[in-house]
Amino acid sequence: MKDAETDTVRGGPAPDGALDEAGHGARDLGFSASEGSGPGAGGEAAPLLSAERVKVVFPGRRGDAEARAVDGVDLDVRPGEIVALVGESGCGKTTLARSLLGLVTPTAGRVTFDGRPLEYASRALKAYRRRAQLVLQDPSGSLNPRHTVYEAVAEGLRIHGHAGDEQAAVADALSRAGLRPPERFFLRHPHELSGGQRQRVVIAGALVLEPELIVADEPVASLDASVRGEILALLLRLRDELGLSALIVTHDLGLAWNIADRVAVMYLGRIVETGDVERVLTAPRHPYTRALLSVLPESETEPVVLTGEPPDPSRVPGGCRFHARCPVLASGEAERAGVADACRTKDLPVLPGSGPAAVACHWAEAVGAEGS
Known part of the structure; x- marks a missing residue:
């Protein structure tokens, strides 16, 4: 099943209209995300999200030593900026991302959002998660198979007590995520959608709350190569249209090459290299x-x-x-x-x-x- 809307990575399609098998293929055509005119490109605004000397330590099992999953990290995401956090499996990048969203409480250091330290009381976290949303790797695991697309996208509105027109908000989010006309998808279930369409529904579920930041954990890893470029282009378009900030967690430097303004390379709980993506990766x-x-x-x-x-x-x-x-x-x-x-x-x-x-x-x- 073909996705409802086809996007291409900024600057034009990859060879044959798709990325290669690994999901790459943009920079060799002479363009890059960092060359765009989005709000995050080249700006020096105060960080929207900031980690300051963050550590996350997990207790060992049966007398084993503690595991230093995140071992002292500074990381900023400015308004309208896309930052790629890159590293091998097990390097701590997902744990760091979860700590930035308040899903894991740092053992040391602090996280600030919009200049204020993150609070871990349930009411404060609920308010924060309206402004910062998580997009998970596997859309099939993120969506309840018994819920329709409408119910999946409307769930966040209901949790946060949305007082406006729910149907209009859901339709707008689906449309922004590239599922048009949105009403055609309201009553569908996840098994009736392609992988790319399911990922767009997950993105719409985040967008419906009008967040300022999205944290996307391996957002295209589970998708076919032909669909990856479409989802990356969608994230770029959302940044350009909405001023949305994004932290993209990935093991793939090729993805960072295509989409990010800045890159942070992580190894064994620490950032080992960071800077503008063009400079670091060239x-x-x-x-x-x-x-x-x-x-x-x-x-x-x-x-x-x-x-x-x-x-x-x-x-x-x-x-x-x-x-x-x-x-x-x-x-x-x-x-x-x-x-x-x-x-x-x-x-x-x-x-x-x-x-x-x-x-x-x-x-x-x-x-x-x-x-x-």
């Missing part, structure tokens, strides 16, 4: 970012195969937390730069939540200092 400084980029289909460099698995968050290594898998350290480049010992023993600072590009890497800092 001139990555951290060996981990380089490794993630090297395996994209568009990459012209030899793929970097990292040895081993990410360390257990209950056993975070000393020094740079990436050093056990770092190809720069293994190849002797860090030794030649005089930072091998620091890589193994010296911790790195928490990177700023916004501002210029920044990297948490002893070798990158040493090489940068030599070249300056």
